[in-house]
Amino acid sequence: MKTKLLLPILFVAAIALGLWMRKGKSTGSTALGQPALELTNEILAYGPRPPASEALAKVKDHLAAELKAAGWETTLQEFERDTPIGKVKFSNLRARLPVEGQDTWKRDIEGLICAHIDSKYFKNKKFLGADDAASACAAVVEIGKYLTENKPEQANQIEIVLFDGEEAFAENMTIMDGLYGSRYYANQWRTLDNKPKFGILLDMVGHKDLSIRIPSDSPKHLAELMFEAAKKEGKSSRFGTAPGSIMDDHLPLNLVGIPTIDIIGDFANKPWWHTPGDNAAIISAESLDISIRVTLRMLDEFLGN
Numbered sequence: 528m529k530t531k532l533l534l535p536i537l538f539v540a541a542i543a544l545g546l547w548m549r550k551g552k553s554t555g556s557t558a559l560g561q562p563a564l565e566l567t568n569e570i571l572a573y574g575p576r577p578p579a580s581e582a583l584a585k586v587k588d589h590l591a592a593e594l595k596a597a598g599w600e601t602t603l604q605e606f607e608r609d610t611p612i613g614k615v616k617f618s619n620l621r622a623r624l625p626v627e628g629q630d631t632w633k634r635d636i637e638g639l640i641c642a643h644i645d646s647k648y649f650k651n652k653k654f655l656g657a658d659d660a661a662s663a664c665a666a667v668v669e670i671g672k673y674l675t676e677n678k679p680e681q682a683n684q685i686e687i688v689l690f691d692g693e694e695a696f697a698e699n700m701t702i703m704d705g706l707y708g709s710r711y712y713a714n715q716w717r718t719l720d721n722k723p724k725f726g727i728l729l730d731m732v733g734h735k736d737l738s739i740r741i742p743s744d745s746p747k748h749l750a751e752l753m754f755e756a757a758k759k760e761g762k763s764s765r766f767g768t769a770p771g772s773i774m775d776d777h778l779p780l781n782l783v784g785i786p787t788i789d790i791i792g793d794f795a796n797k798p799w800w801h802t803p804g805d806n807a808a809i810i811s812a813e814s815l816d817i818s819i820r821v822t823l824r825m826l827d828e829f830l831g832n
């Protein structure tokens with residue numbers, strides 16, 4: 528009688544232990560960062576992905592498939608521009624949740640979560656852009672997956688955009704060369720009344736020595752929200768402000784009236800920036816985890832828990 532009872536008890540105990548361990552794992556310090564790191568590596572496996580390259584098309588397909596599997600609808604916003612290397616075809620990858628009875632791409636949304644999907648074009652060197660900005664794209668996609676699974680009401684209210692052509696073709700960015708995708712995208716909103724109320728742009732958010740330095744002219748309420756979120760995560764030391772403004776995809780959005788914060792890692796005078804040193808070796812799951820969690824906390828504030 529005793530042994531007959533012992534077996535079922537052991538069985539139940541084993542299941543309970545397994546569930547507890549799984550739960551422990553899913554709330555661990557890199558539960559969100561680890562899949563983002565893996566996705567970063569999957570992006571990098573396609574090689575350099577400058578605008579109009581075959582590798583970039585494959586990366587877009589890959590990330591669209593990830594988002595679709597999580598319930599998102601995706602579309603490519605295509606356009607062509609003159610650049611210093613001639614005419615180039617670009618496309619931004621957009622994702623929204625479909626809502627029955629509404630036009631997916633015309634319905635109102637509250638906010639944007641974005642990153643740039645291209646890697647900088649170099650004629651004679653292999654540049655992967657692991658933190659600039661494959662890691663940010665992976666973080667954005669993981670945020671999208673997390674939201675549909677855990678906070679569908681929040682997912683309903685945002686659009687994910689991965690901008691093409693953030694990088695300049697020439698060595699340095701100018702008003703005319705760079706930010707191709709975000710300029711085109713922002714322009715589509717210019718005359719519309721139902722603009723999103725906020726944007727969060729991630730760029731270089733996976734460096735192992737994560738040191739976020741937002742532009743000094745960031746929209747004040749968004750900056751405060753980010754610092755508050757970082758504090759709640761116990762990661763205030765990782766977040767600060769750059770000495771000046773920064774040219775990035777948030778600029779065109781701010782110009783058309785969508786207040787957008789650029790959550791960007793410090794790249795000024797970093798030896799890896801825009802060199803082959805920006806590869807998988809500098810990315811960490813812990814850093815990605817911090818960036819993702821801070822962004823999720825900001826979404827809680829904007830959209831309600």
Ligand SMILES: [Zn+2]
Binds near residue numbers: 647659694
């Ligand atoms: Zn860059």
